[in-house]
Amino acid sequence: MSTQAAPDLSTRERIAVTAARLFSEHGFAGVSMRDIAEAVGVKAASLYNHFDDKESLYFAALAQAFDHPIRLVDQALQAPGTPRQRLTGLVTALVEAVAGDPVSARLLQRELVDGGPGRMERIAQELMRPPFDRIKAVLSELAPALDGGRVAAYLIATVHGYLSLLPLVPMLDSGLTTDPGQFAEDLSGELLAWLAGRQR
Template sequence: MPVTQPSPDCSRYQTTRSQALRLFAERGFSRVSMRDLADYLGIRPGSLYNHIDSKEALLFELIEELYEQLLHGARQVQRCAATPAERLNGLLEAHLRLHASMGAYFRLAEYDGHCMASEQQAQIRALRARYTQQLVESVERVTGQPAGNNRRAALSGIVALLNQLPAWIEAPELSPTARHELLRDMVLSALRGALRGTQD
């Protein structure tokens, strides 16, 4: 069966997305003007809208893609995990490992989401809530107890920690494996502390 090649327009758009993502992550979304973006892409400002609908629409698309990937990873863990503990550990592992390929996406999601329109922010909050619910359900299965409001709030904070921690801890002296183990241990420690400190 012949392999379908992406259309030139599709390939051009994917290249535009990748370059824009790099620039947003390096400078911060709010510091990049449309002219800056056009210069970076090597095109005239007037032709930028032939490549993207708007800067905000592109930001939304990138952050949406991140949460779709997180949810996809959570579904895969749910199918493969044999025990509640394996599911919880697998969920944390999959989240941390996604930073290797989507680190710039995480930075946009955590620091530039407020630049989107209110409707777009609401859609991202809904995706994030769906993902947080995966963590809540995993913890409920491990503890055997339903999560009340306090515990849900604490677990929402753990999601924020998972999103931000790899960018905080560079640790160039560590091997990639050792760094990953450090990050995992820090998240598990924070999770244990959050569960001890919440009374529902």
């Protein structure tokens, strides 16, 4: 509970990073200002010198947490290669961005289920839309016969759904891998089969 994310951050940043982790683990209602303060190593009252209230702190934590996975996907989108390589690279990056960053993944899961329309709108416009549009553009290029937005939506839905359901997978004898890297490979193959089936 006392993991220092990095020693050279401002107190405000340390609070946001720590809060993101705690909120991802226990949800908004499950984390108290006292919990956050203790994990950061300050007193609860000091948090109010950096954030107006618990909700402001929560937003800052969200924005902080989503920054890294978005960068990861953007890098994959800019990588060169054959269309097949670029598609596989994108799928792999998406899977890794989610599977490799449980903090942001769980925050998104939680936000999807209990964020009000206002919070959802802000997250969509400020955080999700730019990377989504870039994914869309690249998929339109890689599969010109189909609608890039729909392909992107199916891809993201499948990745998100699989990783959300991951705790259930080993308990249900589905024959599906629990290894994200292997899943990325697997899904890339199925995606190509789908696109092939659509174009014949």
